[in-house]
Amino acid sequence: MKKLPLSFYLRADVEQIAKELLGKVLVTNWGGAFTSGRIVETEAYAGEIDNASHASRGRTPRTEVIFGTGGTAYVYLCYGIHQMFNIVTNISGIPHAILIRGVEPMEGTGIMLQRTGKKKVDETLSRGPGNVGKAFGFHTSQCGFSLVGEELYIADDGFTIKPSMIGTSPRIGVDYAGDHADWHFRYFLKGNKYVSGKIR
């Protein structure tokens, strides 16, 4: 498996990066607890002009990492329960981020079951951003972590997808964002059962 280089994350086109992340392998290795899975669903958040992004409300201590340089993790606690894992992209000063919404488990499923408290591996294990965060052991304390380190990275294992396998839709849970709620910034692998929401 080839680890994606820092340059992958520093490009300007978030939509393109969000699309290319489909089929790649997400790896976390916190203290030797190795887990990996294939990314099947992503959402792009295009910075200050995007009303759906946290960054649109300005630069704060929490959103600081999104404004930082690409290739780092932004982990956010939602509804007091769910740890959401985001990938920061673009160069410093431009707040682009990609939310990982769905992952198909590969290695370390035993560890994931332990973390989620589930009995068996099924599609609920890592479908939806909240579950991905839980299964892969993400925590808000990991905000700002590098994506090219040993504990956290994204790899290419040679798996390729055809453009016809990629579906797009408006993003989920951001209806409040006015016109931007209609942007097709959500990307997923068609038919994959680890894709959340109704449109697969």
Added chain:
DNA sequence: TCTATGATCCCCT
């Protein structure tokens, strides 16, 4: 200090 709220999920009817 205090309070509202959210890029969600799960269990209950």
Added chain:
DNA sequence: GGGGATCATAGAT
């Protein structure tokens, strides 16, 4: 298909 869980953050007092 509806509501409760549960807490860091941000903006108001």
